[in-house]
Amino acid sequence: MELFSKKNKETFLSPLWLNNPVAVQVLGICSALAVTSKLEPALVMGLSVTIIVAFANVVISLLRNTIPNRIRIIVQLVVVAALVTIVSQVLKAFAYDVSVQLSVYVGLIITNCILMGRLEAFAMTNKPWDSFLDGLGSGLGYALILVIVGFFRELLGSGTLLNFQIIPECLYDCGYMNNGLMVLPPMALIIVACVIWFQRAKNPDLQEKSN
Amino acid sequence: MNTNSNSYTIIYASIMVVIVAFLLAFVSSSLKGRQDKNVELDKMKQILTSLNVSDAEKADAESAYRKYVVADQIIDLNGNVIAQNGGFAIESKKIDNQLPLYVCKVDGETKYVAPLYGAGLWGPIWGYISFNSDKRTVYGTYFSHEGETPGLGAEIATAKFQSRFPGKVLQENGTVKVSVVKNGKVVDSSYEVDGISGGTITSKGVDKMLHDCLSKYANFFNK
Numbered sequence: 343m344e345l346f347s348k349k350n351k352e353t354f355l356s357p358l359w360l361n362n363p364v365a366v367q368v369l370g371i372c373s374a375l376a377v378t379s380k381l382e383p384a385l386v387m388g389l390s391v392t393i394i395v396a397f398a399n400v401v402i403s404l405l406r407n408t409i410p411n412r413i414r415i416i417v418q419l420v421v422v423a424a425l426v427t428i429v430s431q432v433l434k435a436f437a438y439d440v441s442v443q444l445s446v447y448v449g450l451i452i453t454n455c456i457l458m459g460r461l462e463a464f465a466m467t468n469k470p471w472d473s474f475l476d477g478l479g480s481g482l483g484y485a486l487i488l489v490i491v492g493f494f495r496e497l498l499g500s501g502t503l504l505n506f507q508i509i510p511e512c513l514y515d516c517g518y519m520n521n522g523l524m525v526l527p528p529m530a531l532i533i534v535a536c537v538i539w540f541q542r543a544k545n546p547d548l549q550e551k552s553n
Numbered sequence: 554m555n556t557n558s559n560s561y562t563i564i565y566a567s568i569m570v571v572i573v574a575f576l577l578a579f580v581s582s583s584l585k586g587r588q589d590k591n592v593e594l595d596k597m598k599q600i601l602t603s604l605n606v607s608d609a610e611k612a613d614a615e616s617a618y619r620k621y622v623v624a625d626q627i628i629d630l631n632g633n634v635i636a637q638n639g640g641f642a643i644e645s646k647k648i649d650n651q652l653p654l655y656v657c658k659v660d661g662e663t664k665y666v667a668p669l670y671g672a673g674l675w676g677p678i679w680g681y682i683s684f685n686s687d688k689r690t691v692y693g694t695y696f697s698h699e700g701e702t703p704g705l706g707a708e709i710a711t712a713k714f715q716s717r718f719p720g721k722v723l724q725e726n727g728t729v730k731v732s733v734v735k736n737g738k739v740v741d742s743s744y745e746v747d748g749i750s751g752g753t754i755t756s757k758g759v760d761k762m763l764h765d766c767l768s769k770y771a772n773f774f775n776k
Contacts, residue, residue, distance in 0.1 A: 379704040410562040417569060424573045428580050435584040438591035446676075446700040500704050505711075522751055525704040 354475040357483040363456045364487040365538045366548060370456040374488055375530040377447060381504050384492030386440075387447050388485025392478060394429065395457050398422050399477035402465040409466070418461045419452075426452050456484055491533045499524030596641070600666055603681035603695040604659055605719070622666075624656045632773035645670040645679050652769055657683070664692050667770060671762025674754040675700045678709065678762060682731075684723045688774045691731055694718040696759060706755030717746045727771035733760040 363369045370391075377383045401421050402409075409417050430448045433441035441448075451457070460480050465473040496502055498521050501509035509518065523529055542548045555561060597618040601611050610617045625640035630650055640653030645668040655666035663686040670679045680696035694715045701707040708714050722730045722744040734740075736750040748756030 377703070379702065383703055408556065408565070410556050410565050412557065413562055413566055416566070420569060420573055424577060427577055431580050431584050431588070434591065435587040438595060442595070496704070525702075525751060 350472060350475055353472055354479040357476070357479040358486060359483070359541070360545065360548070362483045362487065362541070363459070363480050364484055364534065365541050367459065369459050370454050370484055371531075371534065373447075373450055373454055374484075374491060374534060375527045376450070378488055378492040378530050379495050379499065379525050381489065381492040381496045383443075383447065384488040385485070386443055387450075388481070388488045390429075390444065390447065390451055391454055391456065391484055392481025394422070394425055394451050395454075395460055395481045396474050396477035398425055398457060399460055399465040399473035400470050401425070402461045403468060403470040403473035406466050406468075414466065415458075415462070418458060422457055422461070423452050456480055487534065487537060490537060491530055494533050495524045495529060499529070599695050599697065600655060600681050603666055603683045603693045604657055604664060605683075605693040606659075621657050621659060622655050623658055626654045626656060627651050628654050628770075628773055630769060630772060632770070632776045646677070648766075648769075652773075654770075654773070659692075662686065667767065669696075669762050669766045671758055671765060673698050673701045673709075673758040674706050674752075675702070678755070678758055680759075680762070682718075682723075682763070682767070689723055689725075691718050691721045691723050698755070701755050702752070704751075705749065706752040708749045708752055709755055709759055714749060721746060724767065724771075724774050727775045729764050729767045729771075731763055731767075733757070733763070 357363055361367065364371065364374055373387065373391075377387045398418075398421055402418055405417070405421075426448060430441065430444070433444065433448075460477055464476045468476070493503070496504075497508060501507060501514075501520050509520075556565075594614045597614040598611050601614065601617055601621065604621055606617060606621060624637050626634050626638070627636040627640045627643070628634050629652070634654075635651070640655065643651060643653045648668065648670065653668055657664045657666060664683050665686070665688070666681050666683045668679070668681055670677065672678065676699035678696065678698040678701070680694060682694050683692040684690060685692050696709045696715060698707060698710060701709065718731070724730050730744040731746065732744065733746045733748045733756045735753055735756070736748045739745045739747050748760075
């Protein structure tokens with residue numbers, strides 16, 4: 343078995359753009375709204391989801407042949423919740439600053455639809471290594487959208503990026519104002535919609551056929 | 554093996570639950586010591602931040618804490634000191650009749666630090682406020698929160714917001730004066746602090762927290 347066969351590459355790359363979990367599959371929208379008013383939490387959330395989804399995929403994929411069909415969703419949830427709890431405990435012990443930053447987002451990871459989606463759709467029927475790549479790709483695809491949204495919301499809403507002032511003071515003196523609407527949740531939806539629009543305009547294949 | 558039979562499903566579920574329970578209990582108990590230590594160090598850092606101690610010094614929170622904080626007294630509602638040490642062990646959210654008061658020395662001057670605990674928009678907010686030995690003016694503050702909205706309420710945790718406090722009138726004759734008002738509505742800047750634009754409820758929470766927590770120290774202020 344090749345580690346990076348053509349199929350594996352596609353497993354990893356397609357969720358990044360053409361089959362993006364947020365923009366195309368429209369999963370995980372809720373957290374995309376909640377954590378993107380600044381770039382930093384968006385980055386942290388994107389990375390955490392990537393790590394958790396990749397490892398949950400591996401665990402479920404290893405267990406896939408033993409899981410009783412009727413309780414498979416429960417098993418998936420238990421694995422995800424256990425993983426998230428362990429990661430959060432370890433962070434509290436060894437990287438306290440990071441865990442303070444993550445605070446409530448850690449709990450949000452468990453409820454992220456991308457996790458359940460990937461476990462159910464991919465890890466239940468594929469080998470561990472493929473599942474790992476799929477999890478990594480999906481997580482990064484999710485992170486990509488979060489970062490794009492967080493970038494515009496923080497830049498236009500607060501005039502900063504990662505808390506560094508980007509828009510110069512002199513512009514404010516000339517009457518420029520931060521757009522307060524950018525910080526509020528509706529703008530996240532509008533920016534996600536713009537990303538989807540841009541993506542579909544570039545890739546006509548993604549457009550739904552109108553009858 | 555038939556993975557769809559009832560007995561298999563029940564046994565599978567039971568074993569899974571037991572394994573996960575043991576795993577979580579093991580992780581939690583083996584990391585408890587380190588976690589508690591981290592919480593303690595973080596509390597020290599928060600107190601040091603309210604004393605405007607530089608980031609470089611805070612890197613070693615424990616020795617910096619010993620250097621600046623002389624005593625963690627416990628005082629009662631009448632303002633009498635009932636213990637010279639032990640205030641640090643009292644959790645901010647459990648403060649009742651025994652009030653922690655940190656006596657500190659910064660550049661040879663005595664400063665006091667009092668803990669704060671209140672409610673923001675989505676969850677608890679907390680902090681520390683330091684004041685001069687005349688008990689009249691604010692020296693520095695530290696605020697933090699559990700889940701306020703980034704960019705709005707969460708701005709209370711930034712140095713930009715906290716730097717608005719030093720120099721404000723803390724109290725007069727035991728009545729708490731320092732307060733946070735709606736953004737742009739400051740009338741008397743000697744004790745009013747500008748709130749956060751778009752974070753009005755969190756700003757109000759900070760105002761209420763300052764008032765509620767410091768009122769308990771009224772008799773101490775009048776001493």
